[in-house]
Amino acid sequence: MGGVMDKAVFPAGAYCRAVEQIIAAGRRMDRFGWVPATAGNISIRLPDGNLAITRSGGHKGLLGADGVICVDAAGRPRAAGDRPSAETLLHCQIYAHDPQAGAVLHGHSVASTVLSRLGGDALVLDGYEVQKVFAGQTTHAARVRVPIFDNDQDIARLSGVVAPHLDGMRAGYIIRGHGVYVWGADMDTALARLEGLEFLLACELEERKLR
Ligand SMILES: CSC[C@@H](O)[C@@H](O)C(=O)COP(=O)(O)O
Numbered sequence: 001m002g003g004v005m006d007k008a009v010f011p012a013g014a015y016c017r018a019v020e021q022i023i024a025a026g027r028r029m030d031r032f033g034w035v036p037a038t039a040g041n042i043s044i045r046l047p048d049g050n051l052a053i054t055r056s057g058g059h060k061g062l063l064g065a066d067g068v069i070c071v072d073a074a075g076r077p078r079a080a081g082d083r084p085s086a087e088t089l090l091h092c093q094i095y096a097h098d099p100q101a102g103a104v105l106h107g108h109s110v111a112s113t114v115l116s117r118l119g120g121d122a123l124v125l126d127g128y129e130v131q132k133v134f135a136g137q138t139t140h141a142a143r144v145r146v147p148i149f150d151n152d153q154d155i156a157r158l159s160g161v162v163a164p165h166l167d168g169m170r171a172g173y174i175i176r177g178h179g180v181y182v183w184g185a186d187m188d189t190a191l192a193r194l195e196g197l198e199f200l201l202a203c204e205l206e207e208r209k210l211r
């Protein structure tokens with residue numbers, strides 16, 4: 001398989017840049033331990049409305065150019081036989097709901113997995129300076145609600161449960177015992193939000209251990 005710049009595989013400049021950014025994001029998420037085994041998926045919205053998204057099943061910290069494929073806005077692979085992320089529909093849903101969304105990240109951190117298994121339908125973050133990484137947040141003195149949805153292997157059904165909650169979601173969401181979904185206008189913003197959210201979840205976990 002050719003490299004990222006192999007024009008036979010990736011003819012368009014925007015797609016090439018997206019592939020490079022997705023590979024770099026996967027490495028960064030792996031450094032933090034958020035994509036164990038084959039966990040996690042990553043996408044970027046392309047200027048033509050298609051998505052560059054990780055292929056299903058690979059290690060997201062070890063992605064090569066052939067680990068990223070192109071799907072349309074409904075998640076259908078552009079090349080016959082390509083198998084996009086099993087959770088592609090959740091990416092499509094975010095892009096469809098938020099015209100500003102340019103990149104979506106999904107990881108399986110220990111903190112998101114453990115905290116969401118403790119119960120409840122949301123985690124409320126309150127009083128942390130880092131909350132300001134989320135859209136519209138200008139102070140630590142605010143409550144940021146991160147919804148938790150029960151895990152479901154039927155992704156279409158899961159997306160139906162998530163749908164009514166997407167309006168006003170500032171920090172992304174958590175799937176119980178599974179991981180987080182975070183997005184932003186571009187990959188840098190999405191990564192900053194993911195890093196911010198994971199930092200806050202790690203703080204929450206540490207605090208609960210001390211109680
Ligand atoms: C290690 S199993 C994880 C998967 O079931 C899934 O939740 C996941 O995040 C990765 O699936 P993928 O199809 O590779 O995008």
Ligand SMILES: [Zn+2]
Pocket residue numbers: 039040041087106107108178179
């Ligand atoms: Zn997952």
